[in-house]
Structure formats: structure tokens, C-alpha cells
Amino acid sequence: MSAPDPTLMPVGDVPAPAAASITRPGASRRTQLEEAVLPPLVALLLAAVVGDVLILTFGQSPGAVYRLLLDGTWGNAYGFGQVLYKATTLVFTGLAVALGLRAGLFNIGAESQLAAGGFCAALIGLVLPAGFPALLCLPVYILAAAIGGGAVGAVPGVLKARFGAHEVIVTIMLNFIVLALLNYLTSTRLHVPDTLHTAEIRSGRLPRLADLWPAFQGSAANVVIVLAILAMVGLWWFLFRTRRGFELRAVGLQPHAAEYGGIDVGGVTWRALALSGAIAGIGGLNYVLGYKHYYEEGFATGAGFLGIAVALVGRSHPLGIGLAALLFATLSQGGLAVNALVPKQMVDVLQAVVILAVATSVPEVRRLLRMRRGGGDR
Amino acid sequence: MILLAFLAQTLRIAIPYLLAAAGGVISERSGLIALTLEGYMLGGAFTAVWASYYSGSPWAGVAAAVAGGAVLALIYAVSAIRFRADQVVAGIAINLFAIGLTRYLLRLFFDSSSNSPRVAGFTVQGSGTGFGALLVNPLVWLGILVIPATAWLLYRTPFGLRVRAVGEHPTAAASVGVPVARVRYLAVLLSGMLAGLGGAYLALDQHQFTDGMTAGRGFIALAATIFGRWDPVRAGLACLLFAAAETLQIQLQGSQALPSQFVEMIPYVLTIVALAGVVGRAVAPAALGKTAIE
Numbered sequence: 001m002s003a004p005d006p007t008l009m010p011v012g013d014v015p016a017p018a019a020a021s022i023t024r025p026g027a028s029r030r031t032q033l034e035e036a037v038l039p040p041l042v043a044l045l046l047a048a049v050v051g052d053v054l055i056l057t058f059g060q061s062p063g064a065v066y067r068l069l070l071d072g073t074w075g076n077a078y079g080f081g082q083v084l085y086k087a088t089t090l091v092f093t094g095l096a097v098a099l100g101l102r103a104g105l106f107n108i109g110a111e112s113q114l115a116a117g118g119f120c121a122a123l124i125g126l127v128l129p130a131g132f133p134a135l136l137c138l139p140v141y142i143l144a145a146a147i148g149g150g151a152v153g154a155v156p157g158v159l160k161a162r163f164g165a166h167e168v169i170v171t172i173m174l175n176f177i178v179l180a181l182l183n184y185l186t187s188t189r190l191h192v193p194d195t196l197h198t199a200e201i202r203s204g205r206l207p208r209l210a211d212l213w214p215a216f217q218g219s220a221a222n223v224v225i226v227l228a229i230l231a232m233v234g235l236w237w238f239l240f241r242t243r244r245g246f247e248l249r250a251v252g253l254q255p256h257a258a259e260y261g262g263i264d265v266g267g268v269t270w271r272a273l274a275l276s277g278a279i280a281g282i283g284g285l286n287y288v289l290g291y292k293h294y295y296e297e298g299f300a301t302g303a304g305f306l307g308i309a310v311a312l313v314g315r316s317h318p319l320g321i322g323l324a325a326l327l328f329a330t331l332s333q334g335g336l337a338v339n340a341l342v343p344k345q346m347v348d349v350l351q352a353v354v355i356l357a358v359a360t361s362v363p364e365v366r367r368l369l370r371m372r373r374g375g376g377d378r
Numbered sequence: 379m380i381l382l383a384f385l386a387q388t389l390r391i392a393i394p395y396l397l398a399a400a401g402g403v404i405s406e407r408s409g410l411i412a413l414t415l416e417g418y419m420l421g422g423a424f425t426a427v428w429a430s431y432y433s434g435s436p437w438a439g440v441a442a443a444v445a446g447g448a449v450l451a452l453i454y455a456v457s458a459i460r461f462r463a464d465q466v467v468a469g470i471a472i473n474l475f476a477i478g479l480t481r482y483l484l485r486l487f488f489d490s491s492s493n494s495p496r497v498a499g500f501t502v503q504g505s506g507t508g509f510g511a512l513l514v515n516p517l518v519w520l521g522i523l524v525i526p527a528t529a530w531l532l533y534r535t536p537f538g539l540r541v542r543a544v545g546e547h548p549t550a551a552a553s554v555g556v557p558v559a560r561v562r563y564l565a566v567l568l569s570g571m572l573a574g575l576g577g578a579y580l581a582l583d584q585h586q587f588t589d590g591m592t593a594g595r596g597f598i599a600l601a602a603t604i605f606g607r608w609d610p611v612r613a614g615l616a617c618l619l620f621a622a623a624e625t626l627q628i629q630l631q632g633s634q635a636l637p638s639q640f641v642e643m644i645p646y647v648l649t650i651v652a653l654a655g656v657v658g659r660a661v662a663p664a665a666l667g668k669t670a671i672e
Binding site for chain 2: 054162172184308345346355356359
């Protein structure tokens with residue numbers, strides 16, 4: 001065998017797998033940038049090729065389809081508004097997943113944490129009286145959504161810290177459990193007859209962007225997008241400018257070293273997952289406060305899983321996550337725009353291709369870059 | 379008679395779980411996380427219907443399901459083994475890929491966004507739900523036999539020994555000449571084929587493909603794999619347990635004794651309990667999920 005067998009590298013004491021999706025500290029700025037930017041580019045290229053094949057099998061011209069996709073998303077205010085609305089939710093789930101990744105933890109539960117956050121916010125909305133002061137409303141809703149999502153996130157965190165239960169499996173299983181529970185509560189106790197949603201909240205609705213710029217008329221984009229931007233800034237500050245954030249990243253990069261350095265690894269673990277869940281939960285406000293004003297079953301189906309894609313493509317950096325959220329939101333909305341020419345399901349395939357291509361090219365790009373530098377550090 | 383009907387219904391529900399969980403055990407014992415079972419099943423279900431529809435033979439469907447599951451498994455294996463992609467991310471991508479692609483192909487071949495036309499399958503519709511109707515279906519037999527066969531493969535053959543070795547300690551296995559990557563490729567391909575068969579059973583039993591028809595069954599099979607502590611026989615028993623709970627819920631549907639949502643939760647709750655080690659800790663193969671790390 002000429003090259004060393006890649007399957008043999010992993011054994012022994014290794015950093016948590018999630019750390020592989022984060023640009024390594026220590027490398028030069030240029031290398032860091034290349035390692036961050038190349039995989040998404042490779043992924044987009046591959047997605048374009050797969051997209052061409054799918055479009056051609058349907059007997060359409062790729063150029064026309066891609067043009068329609070762009071026209072229907074960034075080409076008019078309504079489409080762009082829809083992109084912004086979808087990106088808002090994805091920023092929250094993406095940040096949630098990224099926070100976990102920074103701590104070396106894989107939170108697959110954003111799907112149910114988002115739903116739980118939206119559910120708790122809608123529940124509070126049923127309790128708050130109509131005249132409740134608007135200034136107090138938002139903090140109450142944010143708290144409710146954060147508690148809802150955070151509680152769901154804390155469960156795998158505590159199980160991991162206390163019993164070493166693998167958070168990937170626990171969060172997946174918890175998705176099914178929480179969604180079934182919310183389904184039960186909604187369908188038997190809280191729903192408006194003949195619908196799958198709760199009654200509308202009475203106070204604290206947030207204005208849509210269309211109320212400020214009439215061009216956005218009809219689109220769901222609303223001022224929760226401001227919260228999303230604040231969350232991006234806040235998470236950046238937390239991760240890179242606070243002690244707690246440093247401890248979290250230390251645990252993600254090398255848990256044993258972190259423990260040796262006096263960091264409470266178990267505590268960081270469960271707090272990271274609880275905070276991750278809370279961020280995902282706040283994402284539920286985009287729908288409940290900004291768009292429909294009630295909790296509806298399946299209001300954000302898929303947004304949790306796409307959050308994983310967003311965190312991955314955005315390299316777990318708040319700025320990257322913002323851009324990746326726009327990319328995936330564009331694809332989602334673009335699918336609807338091209339549906340007349342090709343099945344909108346095409347974009348589901350493309351999203352999966354992007355995820356798979358980024359996942360496969362991250363280690364490969366790093367290896368090639370290192371080889372080019374003469375295999376310096378390992 | 380009621381008991382017999384209960385058992386027949388349980389077996390009917392358990393077959394796809396058994397096939398997929400056998401695949402899950404093999405894949406995870408070799409060190410590769412089997413999040414992808416759901417995707418394999420969905421792919422197998424679609425290719426089974428597609429091939430049955432165009433050939434008129436359910437056997438062609440079975441063969442196509444094996445191939446369909448294997449193709450998805452190959453993509454996963456190449457990503458995770460050759461390119462060292464993170465297994466969790468790659469697994470999720472494979473599932474999303476299977477959902478998206480089957481939807482796309484449903485539109486392409488059958489011009490529908492919900493379901494395919496009817497196909498023959500092995501069972502004659504209206505032949506009842508008892509054991510008689512069940513046992514004429516060769517896939518049912520396959521589902522019953524797959525558990526002892528997997529146990530034999532893992533514990534009584536050189537290949538099985540290698541699978542277990544590369545899942546526990548790949549460097550040790552390599553040092554005695556086991557081709558680690560090749561064993562893992564074979565194990566993942568086998569898991570794709572088995573889960574694909576599970577999908578074929580589902581689709582042929584319902585005589586059509588419907589969008590997202592696996593509805594989380596692959597994850598129940600994964601739950602059974604873990605709850606069965608990565609042992610084929612225990613995983614098989616877990617499948618039967620989960621299927622029995624579902625059957626009970628269907629039989630009790632009128633009585634409102636237990637909301638269906640709570641029965642749905644049973645496999646997932648049990649798995650979390652098993653992972654937390656409340657009753658006998660579930661310990662995963664040592665190298666599970668670690669093919670990708672530098």
C-alpha cells in the first residue's frame with residue numbers, strides 16, 4: 001500500500017468529531033481562509049453539475065431554470081422578502097448547531113427545539129392579556145421560547161454530562177418524542193376546531209417588513225430578522241470575547257486538555273447544549289410573533305436539519321452562518337420559483353448534495369493544502 | 379384467535395424493522411454510524427416500485443431495492459471512509475438526498491408528487507391479514523431469517539470477526555493484516571442492501587410508493603440497534619417489542635386508552651433510557667463514528 005490507509009488515522013485519543021468542521025486555530029490566516037472558503041465553493045460547483053443533470057433529465061434548459069431561480073428570489077422584493085424570512089429561521093438553527101459544534105457537540109435536535117420554542121411562545125401568547133405593554137411583551141416571549149428550546153436541549157446535555165450518553169442519538173430520539181408530545185398537546189387540548197393550530201396570540205405581534213417598506217407586500221419577512229442579526233453578533237461576542245466562550249471552545253478543541261486546565265467539562269457540555277436549544281427555540285418567534293401568530297404543527301419542518309447544513313457551510317462562524325442561511329433560503333424559495341419548469345423537489349436534492357460535498361471536501365481540502373505546504377504540521 | 383391476529387400484525391410491522399436493524403447492527407459493528415437506514419429504506423422502496431412497475435415482476439423490484447440501497451450505501455461509505463467526512467453529517471445528507479431524489483423521480487417517472495401507480499407485489503390484495511397471507515410473501519421469510527443469519531455472520535464467520543475487529547480497534551485489526559477499509563465498505567454495502575429490502579417490503583406490501591413512506595422507520599430500526607446493544611438477536615427482539623407496541627396501539631385505537639402519540643414515543647424513550655444506562659448500560663463499538671477524524 002503506497003499511501004497510508006486513511007481509515008487508520010483515527011484511533012486513540014482524538015478530539016470530538018464535530019471539531020473537524022471548524023477552521024483550526026493556529027494555522028496562518030491565508031490557510032484558514034482557504035480552508036473555510038474552498039469546501040463551500042467545491043460544494044456549489046458539484047451542486048450545479050448535479051442540478052444540470054436533473055434539469056436535463058426533465059428536458060429543460062439549465063440556464064433558463066437557474067435564471068428563473070434567481071429572478072424568483074433576489075429578482076423581486078416579494079421573493080427576496082421570502083428569502084429573508086426563511087433565512088431568519090435558518091440563522092437561529094444554524095447558530096444553535098454551530099454553538100454545539102464549537103463545544104465539540106452535535107446537536108441534531110434543533111428541529112424539535114425550534115418547535116418547542118415556538119410552542120412555548122404561542123402558549124404564553126394565549127395567557128398574556130390583549131393590553132399587555134408592548135415593551136414587556138418581547139422579553140417575555142423571548143424568555144418563553146428560550147426556555148422551551150433550552151429545556152429540550154438541556155436533556156441531551158445532562159445525559160451526556162452525567163451518563164456519557166451520545167448526544168447525537170439522544171437528540172435524534174428526542175426529536176421524535178418532543179414532536180409527538182407537541183402534536184398530542186396541540187391536537188387534543190389547544191387547537192382551534194378543524195385546524196392544526198392554536199388560537200392567535202393577542203399581544204406582542206411584531207410588524208412585517210412590508211409595514212415599513214411596502215415593496216415587500218405579501219412576503220413573510222418581519223422584524224425578527226433584527227433579532228437574528230443580534231443573535232449573530234451576540235454569539236460571536238460570547239464565543240470569542242468571553243471567558244465562558246473560551247472555555248466552551250477549549251472543550252470543543254481538546255476536552256482532555258481543557259479538563260486538565262481546570263475547566264468543568266461536564267458543566268460546559270450541558271450548558272452548551274441548553275444554550276444551543278435556547279437559540280433554536282428563539283427561532284420559533286419568526287413564525288409565532290412575526291408571521292402567523294399561532295403555533296402550528298410542522299411550522300418549521302426541515303429548518304432544524306437545514307440548520308446543520310447552514311452551520312457546516314458557514315464553518316460555525318456567525319458571519320459564515322448568515323451567508324449560508326441566505327444560500328439555503330435562496331434554494332428553498334428558488335424551488336418554488338422554478339416549479340413550473342422542473343419539480344421543486346430538485347432543490348431538496350441540491351441541498352443534500354451541498355451538505356455531502358462540504359462534509360467530504362473539508363478534510364480533503366485540509367489534507368491537500370497541507371500537502372502543498374510540504375506536510376508541515378502532520 | 380385474537381392472539382394469532384395480534385402476532386400476525388406484529389410480525390407484519392416488524393419485518394422492515396428486522397431487515398433494517400440487521401443492516402444497522404452490521405454497519406455500526408464495523409464502526410460506521412447507521413443514521414442512513416432511513417434513506418436506504420426510502421431508496422429501496424422507490425426502486426422496488428419502479429422496477430416492479432416497468433417489469434411487472436416483484437422479484438425485479440426486490441433486486442432493484444437491493445441495488446438502490448447499495449448505491450446510497452456506497453455514496454455514504456465513500457464519503458465517510460475514503461474522504462473521511464463526518465459520519466453524522468454525511469448520514470443526514472444521505473437521508474435528505476434520498477427524500478429529495480425519490481420525490482424528484484416520482485415526478486419524473488410517474489408525474490405525481492404524492493404516490494406511484496399500483497404495482498403487483500407478492501400478496502394478493504384482500505387475502506386478509508392473517509398468517510396465511512403473510513407467509514406467502516418471501517420477504518417475510520427473509521425478515522424472519524435475517525436475524526439468525528446476521529448473528530451467524532457476525533459471530534461464526536471470519537468476515538464477522540473482521541467486522542467486529544475493525545469496529546473495536548482498527549489499528550489492531552490492520553496490524554494483523556485485516557484490510558480495514560475493505561471490510562468497512564462491505565459492511566456498509568450489506569447494511570444498505572438489507573435496509574433497501576426493508577423498504578421493498580414496505581412498498582410491495584402497500585402496492586405503491588408514497589412520498590416519505592418510510593416515515594421514520596429507519597430511525598426505529600436504529601433505535602432497535604442501540605436498544606439491542608449492537609447484538610443482532612437483541613436488536614431483533616427490540617424490533618418485535620417496538621412492533622408489538624404499535625400493534626397494541628392499532629388494536630386499541632377505538633378505546634382511547636392510550637393516545638397514539640405516546641405509543642409512538644416508546645422506541646425512542648427506551649433507547650434514551652438504554653443509553654443513559656438506567657438498566658444495563660448500552661456500550662457502543664469503540665471505534666463507532668471515528669473513521670473520519672484526523
